Amino acid sequence: MKKFLLLLSFSFVLILAACGGDNGGDGGDEGGDDGEAAGEDGEETAWEPEQSIEFVAPAGAGGGWDTTARMTAQVFNEEGIIEEDIGVINREGGGGAVGWSYIAGQDGSNHHMFVGSPPLLLVPLNGQAEQTYEDFTPIANLIADYAAFAVRADAEWDTMDELFEDMREDPSSVTVVGTSSPGSMDHIQFVQIADAADVDITEIRYVSDQEGGALTQLLNGSVDVFSTGVAETIEQVRAGEIKVLGVTSEERLEGEVLEDFPTMIEQGIDSTFINWRGFFGPPNMDEEAVTYYQEKFRELSDSEAFGEIRDQYGWNEMYMEGEEYQNFLEEQNSEMEALLNELGLGEGE
Amino acid sequence: MGSIEGIITGFQTAFSLQGILFVSIGVLVGTIIGMLPGLGPITAIAVMIPVTFGMDPSSALIMMAGVYYGAVFGGSTSSILLNAPGISGTVATAFDGYPMAQRGEAGKALAIAAIASFVGGTVSVFLLMALAPALSSVAVSFGPPAYFALMFMGLTAISSLSEGSTLKALISAVVGFMVATIGIDGQSGTPRFTFGNSNLMEGLDFLVIALGLFALAEVTTLIINRKDSSMSKNKELGSLRLSKNDLNEMKGPVTRQSFLGFIIGVLPGAGATIASFISYIMEKRLAKNPEEFGKGSIKGLAAPESSNNAATSGAFVPLLSLGIPGSGTTAVMLGAFLVLGIQPGPLLMTDRPEIFWGIIASMYIGNIFLLILNLPLIPYFAKILQIPRPLLISLVIMFSMIGVYSISFNTFDLYMLLLFGVVGFLMRLFAFPAPPFILAFILGGMMEQSFRQSLTISNGDLMIFINDPIALSLIIVALLTFVFPIIKQIRAKKR
Numbered sequence A: 001m002k003k004f005l006l007l008l009s010f011s012f013v014l015i016l017a018a019c020g021g022d023n024g025g026d027g028g029d030e031g032g033d034d035g036e037a038a039g040e041d042g043e044e045t046a047w048e049p050e051q052s053i054e055f056v057a058p059a060g061a062g063g064g065w066d067t068t069a070r071m072t073a074q075v076f077n078e079e080g081i082i083e084e085d086i087g088v089i090n091r092e093g094g095g096g097a098v099g100w101s102y103i104a105g106q107d108g109s110n111h112h113m114f115v116g117s118p119p120l121l122l123v124p125l126n127g128q129a130e131q132t133y134e135d136f137t138p139i140a141n142l143i144a145d146y147a148a149f150a151v152r153a154d155a156e157w158d159t160m161d162e163l164f165e166d167m168r169e170d171p172s173s174v175t176v177v178g179t180s181s182p183g184s185m186d187h188i189q190f191v192q193i194a195d196a197a198d199v200d201i202t203e204i205r206y207v208s209d210q211e212g213g214a215l216t217q218l219l220n221g222s223v224d225v226f227s228t229g230v231a232e233t234i235e236q237v238r239a240g241e242i243k244v245l246g247v248t249s250e251e252r253l254e255g256e257v258l259e260d261f262p263t264m265i266e267q268g269i270d271s272t273f274i275n276w277r278g279f280f281g282p283p284n285m286d287e288e289a290v291t292y293y294q295e296k297f298r299e300l301s302d303s304e305a306f307g308e309i310r311d312q313y314g315w316n317e318m319y320m321e322g323e324e325y326q327n328f329l330e331e332q333n334s335e336m337e338a339l340l341n342e343l344g345l346g347e348g349e
Numbered sequence B: 001m002g003s004i005e006g007i008i009t010g011f012q013t014a015f016s017l018q019g020i021l022f023v024s025i026g027v028l029v030g031t032i033i034g035m036l037p038g039l040g041p042i043t044a045i046a047v048m049i050p051v052t053f054g055m056d057p058s059s060a061l062i063m064m065a066g067v068y069y070g071a072v073f074g075g076s077t078s079s080i081l082l083n084a085p086g087i088s089g090t091v092a093t094a095f096d097g098y099p100m101a102q103r104g105e106a107g108k109a110l111a112i113a114a115i116a117s118f119v120g121g122t123v124s125v126f127l128l129m130a131l132a133p134a135l136s137s138v139a140v141s142f143g144p145p146a147y148f149a150l151m152f153m154g155l156t157a158i159s160s161l162s163e164g165s166t167l168k169a170l171i172s173a174v175v176g177f178m179v180a181t182i183g184i185d186g187q188s189g190t191p192r193f194t195f196g197n198s199n200l201m202e203g204l205d206f207l208v209i210a211l212g213l214f215a216l217a218e219v220t221t222l223i224i225n226r227k228d229s230s231m232s233k234n235k236e237l238g239s240l241r242l243s244k245n246d247l248n249e250m251k252g253p254v255t256r257q258s259f260l261g262f263i264i265g266v267l268p269g270a271g272a273t274i275a276s277f278i279s280y281i282m283e284k285r286l287a288k289n290p291e292e293f294g295k296g297s298i299k300g301l302a303a304p305e306s307s308n309n310a311a312t313s314g315a316f317v318p319l320l321s322l323g324i325p326g327s328g329t330t331a332v333m334l335g336a337f338l339v340l341g342i343q344p345g346p347l348l349m350t351d352r353p354e355i356f357w358g359i360i361a362s363m364y365i366g367n368i369f370l371l372i373l374n375l376p377l378i379p380y381f382a383k384i385l386q387i388p389r390p391l392l393i394s395l396v397i398m399f400s401m402i403g404v405y406s407i408s409f410n411t412f413d414l415y416m417l418l419l420f421g422v423v424g425f426l427m428r429l430f431a432f433p434a435p436p437f438i439l440a441f442i443l444g445g446m447m448e449q450s451f452r453q454s455l456t457i458s459n460g461d462l463m464i465f466i467n468d469p470i471a472l473s474l475i476i477v478a479l480l481t482f483v484f485p486i487i488k489q490i491r492a493k494k495r
Helices: A002-020 A064-078 A094-104 A119-125 A160-169 A185-196 A214-219 A230-238 A287-302 A304-313 A322-343 B002-014 B017-035 B041-052 B057-082 B088-102 B106-139 B144-155 B157-161 B166-180 B206-224 B229-235 B244-266 B271-286 B298-314 B316-322 B328-339 B353-374 B378-386 B389-408 B411-429 B434-458 B469-494
Strands: A053-057 A086-090 A112-116 A137-152 A175-178 A205-208 A225-229 A242-247 A274-281 A316-321
Touching: A053 A064, A053 A094, A064 A086, A064 A112, A064 A137, A064 A274, A064 A287, A064 A304, A064 B328, A094 A112, A094 A119, A119 A185, A119 A322, A137 A160, A137 A185, A137 A214, A137 A230, A137 A287, A137 A322, A160 A185, A160 A242, A175 A185, A175 A214, A185 A205, A185 A225, A185 A322, A205 B434, A214 A225, A214 A230, A214 B316, A225 A230, A230 A242, A274 A287, A274 A316, A274 A322, A287 A304, A287 A316, A304 A316, A316 A322, B002 B017, B002 B057, B002 B353, B017 B041, B017 B057, B017 B353, B041 B057, B041 B328, B057 B088, B057 B106, B057 B298, B057 B328, B057 B353, B057 B378, B088 B106, B088 B206, B088 B271, B088 B298, B088 B434, B106 B244, B106 B298, B106 B316, B106 B353, B106 B378, B144 B271, B144 B434, B144 B469, B157 B166, B157 B434, B166 B434, B206 B389, B206 B411, B206 B434, B244 B271, B244 B298, B244 B316, B271 B298, B271 B434, B298 B316, B316 B328, B316 B353, B389 B411, B411 B434
Parallel strands: A053 A086, A053 A112, A175 A205, A175 A225
Antiparallel strands: A112 A274, A137 A225, A137 A242, A137 A274, A137 A316
C-alpha cells in the first residue's frame, strides 16, 4: 500500500516537473546519460558538458532573474551554442537565499549555475543568507540594468538636484518607497546616490512595500519618490502619470522614452548604480568547465539573437569574466558594505 | 469612440476559434489544478508560464487568465469535500461547505458553489467591462492608512467566526498574529523569530498553515474517530437539485457579494481572501438566523463563493489598467505578461486593445465554460467521498504534501506542515477554533506592514489614521460592527 502511494506521488511530481520544464530535461536525475560521456577516446580534449545543464533562478517565474535565465537558456539551445539541454528551475525564497543554498549544496558540480545580481552581495551583507558571493564560482557577467528615481508628474521637483536640495536641508521631509526590504537593492541604490549628493543618509525615510503597492503609494501621494528599475517606469511616464528625475547609468540610455532620462552624472552627482546580472557556479567548479562556459557566454553575448533579447527587455550589454569580473564584484561589495555600515544595517552590529 | 472599437476588437479576439480554444484549455487546466488540495492559482499560472513561450500574446494571456479564474472556481471543491482549502480565497468556503457535505449534501453544496461562482464571475466581468477604465483611480486611492483600516475591519470578523468561547477565539487569533511575524521584517529588514534558520527567513506560507490546521487536523480526527458509526453518513452525494427555497436563500447573498467582492478585488493587496471573509461576515450579520452559519448554511457557502470569484475579476483592474499586481497571484500573472513582451499599464487599453478587451471579453466565455464543465461533473467529483476511508485519508495527506512542497521545493515546509497538523488537532481537542487563527495570520502580516508604513510616512504621528478620510470611515464601520451586537445584547437582557 505504502509503495503504491509512493509510486503515485512520484508519478504526479514527475508530471508536474514535465509540465514545468519546457526545455525538456530538467537535469533532475544525475545518473542519466553516463553512456554518452565525452572524452572516452583517450584523447585529451577540452571539457564539455556530459549531461543536461541546470540554470537556477533563485526567485519565482516571471521576475528579472527568471527571465535572464530562461532567455539565456533559450538562445544557447536555439542557436546551437550549447548542444546539451538546459533546464531552468525556480528556487524561490529568502530573497535568493534558498536558491543559493541549493547551489552551494552542488559542490564541485560542473552542470549547475544560477543568475546573480546585486542582492547576491546585499542579502549576505545584511546577514540574511548563509553563503556570500565568495562561496561561488563567478563565470561571466552578461547584462546591466539601471535604477530610476521617479516622482509624480505634478511634483515640485524637476531634477535630482532640486530633490536633494530639499533633502540636504531636511532628509526626513521626503519619503522614498521601494519593493525590496531596507538594506536591499531599491533602498541602497537610492542611498548610494543620495550619499554622493551629500544628503545625511541615516535620516532618509524609506518605506518598503513588498505586496506590489509601491507604485500605488507614489500615485496616490502617500510617498514622494519611487526607487525602482528603469523598465518599470516607462509605461507610467508615457501615460504622463510620473516623471523620472534621473537614472543611474554612466551615459544616457538608448530607446524611446529612455533617452529622455537624465543621468546622475550630467546633473552633477558623480555616482552610478549598476544592476549587473551574471552567472555563478557552485563552489569548486572545475577550471576547465569555467573556461568552457566563459567561451560560450562570450559567444552568446556577441550573438545577434541575444542582442535582440537585450533590446526587447531594455537590458544593456555588460560582458565581464575572470579577473575583471572578480575585481568588479569585490569593489561593488566593499562599496555596499560601507553604505550598509553607515546606515547601521550591516551584519556587524 | 476608441473604446467601443476596442471592445469590438476584444470580442473578435475572444470569440475567434483560437480565443475560444485557448480560454477553454485555460479554464480546464485551471479547474483541475485548483481542485487538487494544496495547488492553487499561483502554481497553476507558474506551471503554465513556460508553456506560453513563443505563443501569440493575446491567445496566451487569454489562456493564462482562464487558468487563474478557473483555479479559483475549482478551489472550492476540495474545501467542500475534504476541508482542505487549496487557496486562501476558499478558506471561508470550507466553513459551511464542509459541514454541508458532512450532512450528506455534498452534491447540493457543490452545485451552490458552482452557481454562486458563476454569478460572481459573470456579474464582475460586466462591472469590469463597464468600469475598468474608471475604476483605476479607485485602485490607487488606498494609501497605507486605508489598508490598515481595511484589515482592521476584517479583524472584527474574529468575533463572528467563533462558536463558543470568545476567550479561546481571541487566544487563537493572537497566536495567528504571532506566527505571522515570523520571517524577515519588511520595514526594518531584521529577521524575527527565525532562530537563525534560513528556512524561516521568508516566513511561513499560508498553505502550510491552512492545510495543517484544516486538512491534516481533519484527517487526524477521522483516523481517531474511525470506529464512530456516524462517520459513514457523509458518503452520500445527496441530491444535486436545488429547491426553490434554496435558490431564494442564495439570491440575496450572491447578488450583494458579487458587487462587494468585485470592489474589494479592485484594491491591490486585498483580493479574494479578504473579500470572501468580509462577505461571509456581512451575510452572517444580515442573516435572520446567524446561528446556522458554520453548520452548513446555504448563505454562508454562497456568499464567499460569489465574492471570491468576483474579486478575481476585480483584481484585473489594477493589473491591466495600472500594471500593478495586487496579490502574489497577480504578481505571477504580471510576470506572464512581461515574459510575452506585454507591459500592462495605463496605455495597454489604447496600445493593445485586442489584449486588454480580449482578456475581459474572454472571461464571459470562460465563466460559461466553467459552469458547463463543473455542473455535470459534480457527481463524479463527489465520488471522492466514496473512496474507502483509509485510501482517502492517505490521498489527502499526499496531496497536502505535494501542494506544500510545490511552493518552494523545500522539505522544511513539510515538517512545518506536520507541525501545524498537530497544532490543529490539539486545537480541536481543546475546542480552540481554527478560523480566527487563519484570519489573523492572513490579515496580520499586511496589517502590521501598512500600520508601520503609515507611521514612517507620518513620522510617528497616529493622526494619519484619522486625517485619511477612507481610513477614518473604515475604522468607524469596524467599531460600529463591534459595538452593535453588544448593545443588542444589553437591550435584549433588559427586556
